[in-house]
Amino acid sequence: MADTPTVDIRDIPYLDAQGAERTLAEFGDKAILVVNVASKCGLTPQYEQLEQLQKTYGDRGLQVIGFPCNQFMGQEPGSMDEILEYCSVTYGVTFPVADKVKVNGGGAAPLYKALKKARNVEGSKGPVMWNFEKFLVTADGAVHRFRPQTKPDAPEVVAAIEAGLPA
Numbered sequence: 001m002a003d004t005p006t007v008d009i010r011d012i013p014y015l016d017a018q019g020a021e022r023t024l025a026e027f028g029d030k031a032i033l034v035v036n037v038a039s040k041c042g043l044t045p046q047y048e049q050l051e052q053l054q055k056t057y058g059d060r061g062l063q064v065i066g067f068p069c070n071q072f073m074g075q076e077p078g079s080m081d082e083i084l085e086y087c088s089v090t091y092g093v094t095f096p097v098a099d100k101v102k103v104n105g106g107g108a109a110p111l112y113k114a115l116k117k118a119r120n121v122e123g124s125k126g127p128v129m130w131n132f133e134k135f136l137v138t139a140d141g142a143v144h145r146f147r148p149q150t151k152p153d154a155p156e157v158v159a160a161i162e163a164g165l166p167a
Contacts, residue, residue: 009137012068012111017101022098024111029061029139029165033152034074034115036103037066038075039086040132046132049152053161054095061166064095067112069103076100081129099128104129118143121156138164 010025011030024032032084035050054064068083076083080099087093101109104127104142108116112128115135119125129148134157136144144160151157 008141009111009114009143010141012050012114014101014109014111017084017097017099019061020098024065024137027063029166030061031057031139031161032137033062033161034063034111034129034135034137035064035066035086035152036069036101036112036131036133037097038069038072039078039083041075041131043130043148046152047087047093051055051091052094053152053158057071057161057165062161065099066093066095067103067109068097068100069115069131070100071102071104071130071142075131090146115145116144120145120147136160136164 011023013021013161014083016022033050033053037047038044038068050066053062063123066087068076081159084097101112103109103112116127117125118135132148134146134150134152142164144164146157
């Protein structure tokens with residue numbers, strides 16, 4: 001199930017790891033998998049699957065972006081330099097990792113405020129449940145939402161990615 005938000009999510013600014021303002025629109029018509037990530041979480045091994053998705057589908061129009069978040073039991077406590085080094089050394093991450101964000105509450109990043117309006121396959125929307133919640137934003141602005149326990153390479157995620165790739 002995909003929701004098409006009233007605001008173009010691709011135009012909402014966020015900060016990259018160096019603090020520069022960016023938007024998802026910079027990736028053109030790519031399908032973009034936005035994931036709130038953490039280095040000290042039981043789901044952290046999903047980095048490996050996210051990197052594999054980037055390698056498998058990157059040339060076909062997928063862009064994975066990680067957004068470090070320390071809101072869930074302090075599982076992303078490091079500095080941006082520490083986070084980037086961990087991702088690179090431990091999981092060989094080549095996809096962009098943005099600046100740390102809050103995904104819930106009044107201080108939530110504007111991008112996440114918009115993403116949380118999308119419903120998951122069970123029809124639920126609202127707060128991000130935990131680290132590694134996945135949002136696939138397609139070129140037409142539709143958002144597919146997958147809960148943290150859904151692995152990045154799960155059949156339903158892969159099917160949504162393949163359907164959302166540019167023609």
